[in-house]
Amino acid sequence: xxxxxxxxxxxxxxxTLRVILGLIGVLILVVxxxxxxTWAERKVAGHMQRxxxxxxxxxxxxxxxxxxSLKLLGKELITPMKVDRVxxxxxxxxxxxxxxVSFVVIPFGEGLxxxxxxxxxxxxxxxxxxxxxxxxxxxxxxxxxxxLIGAARSVAQNIAYEVxxxxxxxxxxxxxxxxSLKDIVEAQKGMWFILYQPIAFLIYFIAGVAETNRTxxxxxxxxxxxxxxxxxxYSGMRFAIFFxxxxxxxxxxxxxxxxxxxxxxxxPYLPGIVWFLIKTYFLVFVILWFRWTFPRxxxxxxxxxxxxxxxxxxxxxxxxxxxxxxL
Amino acid sequence: MVEIEELKxxxxxAEIAEIPYEERGYxxxxxxxxxxxxxxxxxxxxxxxxxxxxxxxxxxxFLELVYFFxxxxxxxxxxxxxxxxxxxxxAPSISRIFTIAHWYEREIHEFFGVFFEGHPNLTYLxxxxxxxxxxxxxxxxxxxEEDKKRLMPKPPGEEEDTFFINLGPQHPxxxxxxxxxxxxxxxxxxxxxxVLGYLHRMHEKMAENRTYQQFLPNPxxxxxxxxxxxxxxxxxxxxxxxxxxxxxRAEYVRTITCELNRxxxxxxxxxxxxxxLGGLTPFLYVFDDREQVLDILEAVTGxxxxxxxxxxxxxxxxxxxxxxxxxxxxxxxLRGRFDMYNRLITGNVIFINRVKGVGIMDEALIRRYGSSxxxxxxxxLPYDIRKKEPYAAYRDIxxxxxxxxxxxxxxxxxxxxxxMEISLNxxxxxxxxxxxxxYRAEKLPKKLKPPKGDLLSTVESPRGELGVYIVSDETEIxxxxxxxxxxxxxxxxFPELARGCLIADAIAILGSYDIVVPEIDR
Numbered sequence: 001x002x003x004x005x006x007x008x009x010x011x012x013x014x015x016t017l018r019v020i021l022g023l024i025g026v027l028i029l030v031v032x033x034x035x036x037x038t039w040a041e042r043k044v045a046g047h048m049q050r051x052x053x054x055x056x057x058x059x060x061x062x063x064x065x066x067x068x069s070l071k072l073l074g075k076e077l078i079t080p081m082k083v084d085r086v087x088x089x090x091x092x093x094x095x096x097x098x099x100x101v102s103f104v105v106i107p108f109g110e111g112l113x114x115x116x117x118x119x120x121x122x123x124x125x126x127x128x129x130x131x132x133x134x135x136x137x138x139x140x141x142x143x144x145x146x147x148l149i150g151a152a153r154s155v156a157q158n159i160a161y162e163v164x165x166x167x168x169x170x171x172x173x174x175x176x177x178x179x180s181l182k183d184i185v186e187a188q189k190g191m192w193f194i195l196y197q198p199i200a201f202l203i204y205f206i207a208g209v210a211e212t213n214r215t216x217x218x219x220x221x222x223x224x225x226x227x228x229x230x231x232x233x234y235s236g237m238r239f240a241i242f243f244x245x246x247x248x249x250x251x252x253x254x255x256x257x258x259x260x261x262x263x264x265x266x267x268p269y270l271p272g273i274v275w276f277l278i279k280t281y282f283l284v285f286v287i288l289w290f291r292w293t294f295p296r297x298x299x300x301x302x303x304x305x306x307x308x309x310x311x312x313x314x315x316x317x318x319x320x321x322x323x324x325x326x327l
Numbered sequence: 328m329v330e331i332e333e334l335k336x337x338x339x340x341a342e343i344a345e346i347p348y349e350e351r352g353y354x355x356x357x358x359x360x361x362x363x364x365x366x367x368x369x370x371x372x373x374x375x376x377x378x379x380x381x382x383x384x385x386x387x388x389f390l391e392l393v394y395f396f397x398x399x400x401x402x403x404x405x406x407x408x409x410x411x412x413x414x415x416x417x418a419p420s421i422s423r424i425f426t427i428a429h430w431y432e433r434e435i436h437e438f439f440g441v442f443f444e445g446h447p448n449l450t451y452l453x454x455x456x457x458x459x460x461x462x463x464x465x466x467x468x469x470x471x472e473e474d475k476k477r478l479m480p481k482p483p484g485e486e487e488d489t490f491f492i493n494l495g496p497q498h499p500x501x502x503x504x505x506x507x508x509x510x511x512x513x514x515x516x517x518x519x520x521x522v523l524g525y526l527h528r529m530h531e532k533m534a535e536n537r538t539y540q541q542f543l544p545n546p547x548x549x550x551x552x553x554x555x556x557x558x559x560x561x562x563x564x565x566x567x568x569x570x571x572x573x574x575x576r577a578e579y580v581r582t583i584t585c586e587l588n589r590x591x592x593x594x595x596x597x598x599x600x601x602x603x604l605g606g607l608t609p610f611l612y613v614f615d616d617r618e619q620v621l622d623i624l625e626a627v628t629g630x631x632x633x634x635x636x637x638x639x640x641x642x643x644x645x646x647x648x649x650x651x652x653x654x655x656x657x658x659x660x661l662r663g664r665f666d667m668y669n670r671l672i673t674g675n676v677i678f679i680n681r682v683k684g685v686g687i688m689d690e691a692l693i694r695r696y697g698s699s700x701x702x703x704x705x706x707x708l709p710y711d712i713r714k715k716e717p718y719a720a721y722r723d724i725x726x727x728x729x730x731x732x733x734x735x736x737x738x739x740x741x742x743x744x745x746x747m748e749i750s751l752n753x754x755x756x757x758x759x760x761x762x763x764x765x766y767r768a769e770k771l772p773k774k775l776k777p778p779k780g781d782l783l784s785t786v787e788s789p790r791g792e793l794g795v796y797i798v799s800d801e802t803e804i805x806x807x808x809x810x811x812x813x814x815x816x817x818x819x820x821f822p823e824l825a826r827g828c829l830i831a832d833a834i835a836i837l838g839s840y841d842i843v844v845p846e847i848d849r
Contacts (some may be wrong), residue, residue, distance in 0.1 A: 050615065146492070149830075293606075294606060295601060301680055
């Protein structure tokens with residue numbers, strides 16, 4: 001085994017190998033995470049609704065996601081007649097790739113990071129912005145009015161919530177003076193940033209939920225209004241990929257929140273990765289919790305909330321923090 | 328208030344007769360020439376009446392158009408009839424005065440072939456394109472080519488910057504198979520029109536083909552959520568027609584079961600309304616409670632959804648101690664749950680922002696449409712048939728009628744919650760007073776052959792004012808049975824309320840009506 005590694009290192013260089021192995025690891029993580037989150041969503045929903053939820057397949061229904069994915073794999077891929085074929089095929093692919101890249105820079109534990117890039121957070125923000133593109137392509141390419149409305153909503157929503165999301169992360173960047181995620185975690189050795197910046201954390205989390213199109217901000221796929229929104233015309237594995245991307249996005253939003261505000265992998269006794277996963281999945285649970293307890297906001301309320309409340313508050317927060325640091 | 332003397336002065340040619348309300352269910356009958364119809368309608372509109380119903384009866388020698396007017400303050404039901412020539416039936420349209428007539432006239436046009444002068448859109452409402460006879464005529468009458476051309480729906484034209492959306496017939500929040508055509512400007516609705524008929528089964532024609540007893544299961548299939556209330560309307564009408572006395576005990580059990588049914592219907596509405604707003608969890612909670620109602624009703628009626636428990640002169644079987652015990656336990660349980668519902672839903676900021684000030688109705692609108700039930704009580708009109716024209720055991724039981732102030736979705740939500748509490752009070756009171764005795768009248772005729780005549784019977788269904796109009800010709804089979812259903816006139820206000828709304832608000836408004844589509848389509 002070590003021989004194989006040595007040969008590989010000599011052939012393609014240590015860095016490249018690290019990235020390749022890391023990407024494979026990330027891919028596995030993403031798939032397992034999404035599968036487990038579908039199970040978790042069912043369980044959370046079930047218990048909040050006083051049901052038992054999935055329990056037949058495997059212990060506690062743990063094998064259920066695999067049964068589901070096998071079913072989805074076995075389904076015929078139906079392509080409606082009047083879709084724009086190129087865009088229709090492209091959308092799920094574009095949807096999935098950016099979420100993979102985002103994981104490359106996240107520090108899961110001390111040294112457990114595929115690549116520590118010194119502009120790490122920029123990479124995440126840049127790539128996660130691409131997901132809105134895929135939703136728009138899906139909505140436009142489907143040639144369906146419900147999809148189109150969903151796509152238009154998605155774009156408006158993402159533009160509105162990208163700004164407070166960025167501003168609240170910027171505050172932490174100013175405090176640390178670095179864009180590298182590793183530096184940000186290390187800077188929280190003494191105190192987690194959530195205690196310095198509770199408002200920034202709240203704004204980030206709300207904007208994050210809106211970015212992932214989850215209830216109460218699930219307007220692009222509002223079931224009671226738009227049937228299924230942008231993915232109305234998608235079925236089988238293509239639909240599953242949208243779902244995979246959605247759950248991975250939830251994971252990324254929670255992971256970045258953990259890294260920026262909750263001290264990342266820092267914590268006593270237990271190894272770093274365990275702390276990281278505990279914190280991340282707690283936030284994931286909160287997002288699932290939202291979905292099963294809140295009704296949906298209206299479109300104008302959603303935009304008003306961002307432009308009239310979140311953005312001014314984050315600007316004030318930014319200026320005040322900057323002023324205090326300068327003093 | 329309508330004065331007979333004044334009517335006689337206004338319409339000297341009309342035949343005006345007072346009718347014994349206890350026997351026939353309405354107060355006044357007016358027969359006019361068809362040319363006078365718009366004037367009569369105008370007079371009643373100015374007096375604050377609403378158009379309760381509009382339909383047609385085919386007497387072979389002539390077609391009779393029947394207009395029922397009523398008002399919300401003190402019930403005074405007025406039947407206005409006019410005779411039409413069966414060869415070339417035409418009548419003036421009153422859709423400009425009472426907007427709901429727009430829909431009733433379309434219905435009469437496709438069922439009887441009556442042409443309404445001045446009606447803007449006489450196209451198919453319930454029937455499918457290409458049917459070649461008028462189904463409710465007693466003699467088969469072919470649809471002429473000219474009529475067929477007129478009946479064909481005209482597709483609305485698209486314009487620049489706007490597009491059309493078909494909300495339904497398969498859509499998560501149209502509660503069945505309603506279809507609404509929406510003309511949209513982005514997220515805003517410019518124009519809306521409901522398209523009916525996807526669940527049309529022609530119960531009114533079925534009634535003309537079977538005896539009164541054989542029709543017993545049908546009303547429950549119209550409104551599956553308030554089946555017992557629909558059954559009661561039918562049973563009550565036939566009992567009045569034949570002069571059957573109902574024992575006290577049966578009247579009380581009818582009241583208890585009808586109220587249980589109302590609670591079940593309101594609970595389901597609560598879940599569905601929240602699901603329309605995007606909150607999916609309450610649906611499961613209300614089903615938990617509704618299950619109890621269904622269990623209680625199943626034990627006594629034998630079915631869980633489409634009951635036909637009432638018989639002419641009484642009930643199918645008597646209730647026992649276990650039923651009383653279970654009902655009492657249910658009352659305790661549900662009373663404890665309202666607190667939880669209020670904490671979970673009523674106080675939620677997102678919920679309040681979604682329902683407050685949305686879909687505002689006023690009294691003028693309600694009069695033009697003849698809407699009823701919780702929908703109009705939200706505007707502050709305490710109009711409830713249980714109170715205004717009491718039937719069954721509601722005569723003896725005192726209860727309040729919850730009313731709103733603003734007439735918006737929030738009020739409709741609060742009223743239905745409050746109504747459930749009041750229903751519980753009614754049930755408790757009725758159980759306490761439940762008399763002993765027979766549960767079915769003893770001397771019943773083997774064959775029901777009601778005397779000649781007509782009769783109107785009204786009931787407060789969970790959705791509003793329900794009316795059955797029966798014409799008997801001394802046979803075992805009704806000559807004509809007309810069902811005036813509450814959701815019909817409630818739903819038709821949708822185009823007006825939805826205009827200028829966001830699509831999300833339109834869905835909320837549609838949800839707040841608590842429509843049951845099979846009832847509208849019949």
